[in-house]
Amino acid sequence: MFTRLSKHSLYYLSLVVILVLGFLLVYNSSNRSFQIGTVVVTTFFYVLWGIIHHLINHDLSVKIVIEYILIGAFGLTIIFFLLSTI
Amino acid sequence: MKEFFSHLFTPKESNNHRAKILHHANLFLSIVFLLLTSFFIQTVKAKFPSVLGIQVNISSEELLTLTNKERQSVGVGSLIFNEKLSQAASNKAQDMFEYDYWAHNSPSGKTPWVFIKSSGYRYVYAGENLARGFSTAEDVIRAWMASPDHRNNMLSSNYRDVGFAVKIGKLNGEETVLIVEELGNLNMPIAKGKVQEIAKAAKTNVAVKQAVSENREPVINSVSFSSNITVAIVFLFISVLLLDMIIVEKKKIMRFVGHNIDHILYLILIMVLVGILSKGVLI
Numbered sequence: 467m468f469t470r471l472s473k474h475s476l477y478y479l480s481l482v483v484i485l486v487l488g489f490l491l492v493y494n495s496s497n498r499s500f501q502i503g504t505v506v507v508t509t510f511f512y513v514l515w516g517i518i519h520h521l522i523n524h525d526l527s528v529k530i531v532i533e534y535i536l537i538g539a540f541g542l543t544i545i546f547f548l549l550s551t552i
Numbered sequence: 553m554k555e556f557f558s559h560l561f562t563p564k565e566s567n568n569h570r571a572k573i574l575h576h577a578n579l580f581l582s583i584v585f586l587l588l589t590s591f592f593i594q595t596v597k598a599k600f601p602s603v604l605g606i607q608v609n610i611s612s613e614e615l616l617t618l619t620n621k622e623r624q625s626v627g628v629g630s631l632i633f634n635e636k637l638s639q640a641a642s643n644k645a646q647d648m649f650e651y652d653y654w655a656h657n658s659p660s661g662k663t664p665w666v667f668i669k670s671s672g673y674r675y676v677y678a679g680e681n682l683a684r685g686f687s688t689a690e691d692v693i694r695a696w697m698a699s700p701d702h703r704n705n706m707l708s709s710n711y712r713d714v715g716f717a718v719k720i721g722k723l724n725g726e727e728t729v730l731i732v733e734e735l736g737n738l739n740m741p742i743a744k745g746k747v748q749e750i751a752k753a754a755k756t757n758v759a760v761k762q763a764v765s766e767n768r769e770p771v772i773n774s775v776s777f778s779s780n781i782t783v784a785i786v787f788l789f790i791s792v793l794l795l796d797m798i799i800v801e802k803k804k805i806m807r808f809v810g811h812n813i814d815h816i817l818y819l820i821l822i823m824v825l826v827g828i829l830s831k832g833v834l835i
Contacts, residue, residue, distance in 0.1 A: 470674060474732075478813070478817075481814060481817060485821045488821060489825070491826060492589075492828055492829070493828055496833050496834040497833070497835070498654075498833050501828075501829060509818075512818045513813075516814050519811070520810070523806055529576075529609070529808070530808065530809065532580075533576065533578055533809060534810055534814075536583070537579065537815045538578060539791070539816070540583055541818060541819060541821075541822040543827065544586065544782050544785065544822050544826065545822065546586075546590065547586045547590045547778070548782045549829060550590050550593075550594055550596070550726075551774060551777075552606070552624040552685070552774055552777045552779065
């Protein structure tokens with residue numbers, strides 16, 4: 467695991483930057499629509515970044531694309547669940 | 553039973569070396585389950601608000617006491633509770649529910665000053681702070697203090713009077729609580745020495761004038777209920793992904809799936825955002 471982390475450090479660093487940026491934008495905003503929009507855009511970049519990474523590694527498959535989309539959809543559903551039930 | 557959970561949460565031969573809950577079909581089912589549950593909870597909330605609903609315990613007296621505490625800590629004189637400003641705040645909250653908007657200016661262009669003037673308060677200086685979705689006065693004041701614009705309004709020596717409204721109603725189809733703070737001064741701001749006198753006057757006025765307050769305690773507080781459920785679900789998935797990653801790495805199993813570490817990082821973000829979004833918002 468640590469070998470992979472160091473081998474792909476640039477990829478993971480950029481992913482962390484995307485996620486931290488998403489966090490900071492949501493944290494510093496008091497506008498609900500902007501916060502939701504930020505979560506959607508961050509999720510989109512997470513999916514895109516994951517796909518690009520697998521593409522660079524030459525191990526991209528439809529199954530992997532679907533997996534990233536499903537995890538992204540799961541994350542967005544969690545946010546929808548929270549906002550629609552609180 | 554043990555076998556079932558092991559099959560569901562850990563990678564093994566029976567689940568093609570990938571925790572069953574992480575299979576596409578199960579991820580999809582989890583999404584569908586979450587959506588259906590959210591519709592069910594929304595229905596329960598709408599039909600039985602005394603069982604599952606927003607918990608609110610905010611009074612204008614509390615808001616005034618906490619505001620003045622913050623002002624005193626920075627050496628600014630206390631605000632005096634004003635009935636007219638409270639009426640303006642109440643009318644503003646009512647207008648937001650009636651015309652379904654969440655902003656300082658209404659869709660028809662009505663500014664906060666319209667509400668203040670129509671209450672009969674002839675101000676020289678006026679300001680407005682809004683908050684939505686908070687359960688306690690402490691949370692509202694903490695959020696206002698954390699936001700530079702709201703903080704400036706709250707602590708400004710230009711204001712002498714204040715009025716509050718706390719109202720529960722429906723905004724965009726969702727039940728929520730609105731907190732409106734109208735600030736004003738009928739005269740030009742006065743010298744610092746005089747502000748101390750106002751602080752004394754405020755103290756004697758506060759206890760007598762208890763204005764609008766909302767106190768609702770449903771059996772289950774929907775905010776903590778929903779945020780706890782979502783955090784628990786995300787935590788479960790993070791744990792399964794972590795366990796799946798460790799076991800596969802340890803057994804050196806080759807498989808072509810997405811990187812668990814990516815999903816873990818993303819879901820950690822979602823879990824943190826749940827904490828942020830379950831709190832109220834300001835404008």
